[in-house]
Amino acid sequence: MFAADTPLLEVRNLNTDFLQQVSLAIHRQHCLGLHGDSGSGKTLLLRALADLDVNEGEVLLEGVPRENFSGPAWRQRVALLPAESHWWEDSVGLHASSWPMPVLTALGFSEEVLQWQTGRLSSGEKQRLALARMLANRPRVLLLDEPTANLDRGNTETVEKIVLEYLDSQQAAALWVSHDPAQLERVAHRRAQMRQGRFQMETN
Numbered sequence: 385m386f387a388a389d390t391p392l393l394e395v396r397n398l399n400t401d402f403l404q405q406v407s408l409a410i411h412r413q414h415c416l417g418l419h420g421d422s423g424s425g426k427t428l429l430l431r432a433l434a435d436l437d438v439n440e441g442e443v444l445l446e447g448v449p450r451e452n453f454s455g456p457a458w459r460q461r462v463a464l465l466p467a468e469s470h471w472w473e474d475s476v477g478l479h480a481s482s483w484p485m486p487v488l489t490a491l492g493f494s495e496e497v498l499q500w501q502t503g504r505l506s507s508g509e510k511q512r513l514a515l516a517r518m519l520a521n522r523p524r525v526l527l528l529d530e531p532t533a534n535l536d537r538g539n540t541e542t543v544e545k546i547v548l549e550y551l552d553s554q555q556a557a558a559l560w561v562s563h564d565p566a567q568l569e570r571v572a573h574r575r576a577q578m579r580q581g582r583f584q585m586e587t588n
Contacts, residue, residue, distance in 0.1 A: 390447050391555040393433075393462065393525045398441035400432055406441070406583040408536040408576065409558040410525070415548070416559045417572025424578040426561045427467070430527040432558070434464040445524060463523035467530045469514035471502040476513060480520040487516045490546055492539070507534045515543060521549060526550070532567070544571050 391409035398406040403425055410416050420426050432439040435450060435458055443450040450458055473479055477498030487561045488497060491512045505513065511534050518526070526547065532540040548571060553559055564569050568575055 388519040391444075392446060392555075393559075394442075394444045394447075395433065396442040396444075398440045398443065399564050400428060400437060400440055402581045403432060403583075405438070406432075408585070409584060412555045412557055413551050413557040413562050414428045414573045415551060415571050417575040417576065418559060418578060419494060419565070419568060420578035425583075426578045427529055428581075429578065430464055430466075430529050430559065432448065433525075433527055434459055434462055436464070436543060437544065441449065443537055445562035457497075458523045459494060461523055462525040462527065463518045463521060465514055465518050465529060465531050467533060469517075471505070471510065474501060474503075476500045476502060476505070479557070480517050481488040482520055484516060484520050487519055487546060488513075491516060492540060492542070495578070508539065511535060512539060512543065515546070517545075522554065524554075524556055526560075528558055528560045529563055530563070532562075539568070 396407050404509045405427060408416065418426055428437065431437045433456060433564060445461055448528060453461070472478065475498070477483065483498060485495065492515045493513070497513070509522060511531065528547070534542050535543065544567070547558060550556060559570055560568070576586050
């Protein structure tokens with residue numbers, strides 16, 4: 385068992401060619417909102433946390449160092465939802481072994497969507513389905529890079545509700561990148577800002 389005050393995700397002095405001395409902690413059932421100008425390093429931070437780019441520093445999941453996991457095992461637990469999702473199979477259903485049907489239904493899809501050809505998907509449909517695909521792996525930490533950028537107001541509200549309910553029900557955590565201050569007011573328990581590769585927590 386982990387101590388109640390052990391962060392779900394803890395980062396100590398993370399560095400890349402651009403990011404400088406990033407340290408942060410996110411606890412269970414919490415969402416940390418991240419904003420900053422374009423090019424400030426938000427996406428680079430998410431990619432580093434998912435171990436997709438070369439980086440140095442300590443990253444721990446429930447107190448366990450990232451080095452104790454294989455790359456695929458880490459990215460299943462600390463999952464990145466990129467701004468542009470990738471679809472490599474012909475049909476939607478082939479992209480996950482088991483899709484969370486309640487999530488698909490909440491996102492406005494029927495089971496028939498699993499038979500759809502990926503080439504017919506709109507950018508908004510790809511974005512919503514990519515969220516369902518990620519949640520199918522039951523990650524512990526969600527790294528969300530502008531997850532509602534291509535969605536209308538109704539679908540944006542649905543995605544926000546699904547994510548927050550997931551954090552509560554699964555004792556998970558999220559790092560949510562958004563350019564929308566109003567959205568971060570709705571979803572984030574705390575907020576932080578990136579400035580030229582430097583991370584800074586904001587006071588409430």
